[in-house]
Amino acid sequence: MTYDEALNRLQTIVSSLESNEAISIDEYKKKALEAKQLLDFCRKQLTQIEEEIEGIFEEK
Numbered sequence: 749m750t751y752d753e754a755l756n757r758l759q760t761i762v763s764s765l766e767s768n769e770a771i772s773i774d775e776y777k778k779k780a781l782e783a784k785q786l787l788d789f790c791r792k793q794l795t796q797i798e799e800e801i802e803g804i805f806e807e808k
Contacts, residue, residue, distance in 0.1 A: 751793040758786040 761783045765776070
């Protein structure tokens with residue numbers, strides 16, 4: 749999964765949770781857990797990219 753794919757899926761989940769559509773508590777929990785996993789993945793990706801970019805600029 750790429751960062752963009754994860755971010756798009758996360759945005760879809762957030763939109764569905766904000767839409768006030770009636771969902772079961774089990775479905776809500778499932779979506780919340782998936783959102784947490786996606787958020788963790790995105791944060792990890794951003795940290796890695798930041799480190800790579802810093803390394804590029806530190807090289808002389």
